[in-house]
Amino acid sequence: MPATALLFILVGLSLIGWLTARARAARFKVAGQRFSSLPGHFGWYVALWTIVPPLIFLAIWSTVAPALVTDAVLSTPAAAQLPPPGFDRAAILSEARELGAGRAYGAFHGLARLLAPAYAAAQDRYDWIATAAALLLAFAGGAFAWTRSKPGFAARTRVERIVMGALLAASLIAILTTIGIVLSLVWEAGRFFQVVPVHEFLFGTHWSPQVIDARDPGASLGAVPLFWGTFFIGAVIAMIVAIPFGLMSAIYLTQYAAPRTRRWMKPILEVLAGVPTVVYGYFAALTVAPAVRDLAVAMGISWASSESALAAGLVMGVMIIPFVSSMADDSLAAVPSSMRDGSLAMGATSSETIRKVMLPAALPGVVGGVLLAISRAVGETMIVVMAASGVATLTLNPFASTTTVTRQIVDLLTGEAEFDSPKTLAAFALGLTLFVVTLLLNIVALTVVKKYREAYE
Amino acid sequence: MSNTPPKMTASHVTVHYGTKRAIDDVSIDIDQDEVVAFIGPSGCGKSTFLRTLNRMNDTVASARVEGDIRLDGHDIYAPDMDVVQLRARVGMVFQKPNPFPKSIYENVAYGPRIHGLAQSKSDMDGIVERSLTRAGLWAEVKDRLSDSGTALSGGQQQRLCIARAIAVDPEVILMDEPCSALDPIATAKIEELIHELRGRYAIAIVTHNMQQAARVSQRTAFFHLGTLVEFGRTSDIFTNPRQERTKDYITGRYG
DSSP states (O other): OOHHHHHHHHHHHHHHHHHHHHHHHTTOOOTTOOOSSOHHHHHHHHHHHHHHHHHHHHHHHHHHHHHHHHHHHHTSGGGGGSOSSSHHHHHHHHHHHHHHTTSOSOOSOHHHHHHHHHHHHHHHHHHHHHHHHHHHHHHHHHHHHHHHOOTTOOHHHHHHHHHHHHHHHHHHHHHHHHHHHHHHHHHHHHHHHHHSOHHHHHHOOOBOTTSOOTTOGGGGBOOHHHHHHHIIIIIIIHHHHHHHHHHHHHHIIIIISOHHHHHHHHHHHHHHHHSOHHHHHHIIIIIIHHHHHHHHHHTTOTTOOTTBHHHHHHHHHHHHHHHHHHHHHHHHHHSOHHHHHHHHHTTOOHHHHIIIIIHHHHHHHHHHHHHHHHHHHHHOOHHHHHHSOSSOOOOOOTTSBOOOHHHHHHHHHSSSOOTTSHHHHHHHHHHHHHHHHHHHHHHHHHHHHHHHHHHHO | OOSSOOSEEEEEEEEEETTEEEEEEEEEEEOTTOEEEEEOSTTSSHHHHHHHTTTGGGGSTTEEEEEEEEETTEETTSTTOOHHHHHHHEEEEOSSOOOOSSBHHHHHHHHHHHTTOOSSHHHHHHHHHHHHHHTTOHHHHTTOTTSBGGGSOHHHHHHHHHHHHHTTOOSEEEEESTTTTSOHHHHHHHHHHHHHHBTTBEEEEEOSOHHHHHHHOSEEEEEETTEEEEEEEHHHHHHSOSSHHHHHHHTTSOO
């Protein structure tokens, strides 16, 4: 039976359970007594018991079933001709499965055609088992709930508990995904570090993944130039742009702007945050980078690169402005207005009040915001892919070409990648490093912000 | 009272917040050597009126002040009046103690620094010590001037705010329910302090506590629903009010 039909049947059963249980509970009456659960709660109780167990069963079944099907096929006589475990065997089996399911119309391997009927039969058999089991579970669950539904039974709290369980499961999925991502990063990075020693990767100053000496891959996979480039573009140049402009616009918006001005200015500033980073990338590569190079040439730096750190950093800084601004806005707004009044009442002007009272009081929040902004800038990819260079140079000159960790990850993983060479595995090591750094930045920033919030609440 | 002209005079003051009228046609004068108490139920406009006296309502965008308020005969809302100068002359203490998150010393030195009152470090030390002494806090904090002002107890914080206000040598001090966030012992200390400050500064104090008004003030103004109902000697207001509404309020009929 197709999965959708089964699903419809289950939903239908559950609906029937809901209607009948509710109708039955409506007649629960004991003189002089009031029950905590309304008929609707009994309906939900039965409906959930009808549909949740089969769904859980089907979810588990769908992960186990393919292995069972394959086992059944392997036990047929035709399977004896299969080559030993390896690429060919897997290819034949997968072809046979596609043929058996009717999703493919021909096969390269004759053996696949031979195995296809066995696949179809096994698949069919297990599908029926699954359908029968699911329906059985639906009836069993519904019957269980039905027999427990008596006057005075706390169906309401049971339903509440199931709802809580569902919400918990939803949040666990996000957490588990994160854990999965971290594990896969760690796993792939671990394979990389089997080939290249950690210290050569972290402290080596030569990065040229295009030419890797197979006898000593670590010699050309030293990531220091990348770390420096990332830091230089994301944490230095971008912040030189973002901090003053973000902070000053926040000060203007919170302390000086009339409500009417604020009402149209703030959304416009927030539009900056909504611009896709690809568009910033175009802007950096096509407008800012040539301008920066021309400026450098005019200043007498004839070798200035058109993929300079300055161009990428400037545009990244502009991108981060609304971020810094809204963090600073929040922390300025969190300073009690009594501080401001106290200072103004002493005869201080607005700018004195901001400089001497508001900013010092908001400083931890602002610092936290800046750290979060750095962690965003460091992880930013699109702008540097389009505007920064692919060549790793260890330089302090903003007009020279510089590359970043994210740019290199993209370079390493695009094109003809074999997924077990040190070159591609290096991307995972870079990703892991970046992840750890931004994680630490976020933790520090959030702790700082939280501490500071507590001080005033 | 004395025969010298009043320190501050407010005549026919009306304040709007947007379209809402907060106070209506209030006239009060404050003499050089007296404490004037403003009493009345919540929302009666007494704090709003107090804040017009040093133009703190300027910080509220929607507030509009009409009428005539003079300090030593000069209109404080005149275009040539520098609000920075005005607030240095008319200091303010708020309902909730609001020391800056700085050291005790820096809290007191804040105003003198802004107004350039000290020529040297020793000048500043003198101002800080004198202000803290007048606020009755010197003995308690003289060994820990570098501690944060926010680490003090509530009552100490409020006296620190008073010290901060008098550090710029004002002529008038406005107090907006200065004891409402304090316990009775701290309150008693502040009241004692108000007695000591009287004569040196003209003082206007908003209070919810009628006993407090009776204890600290020479004249009392009773506000109700944005109007000034009665203004006179404190002893008269509390023993022999002329208005029925005043009598109802001070006997606890409403408010």
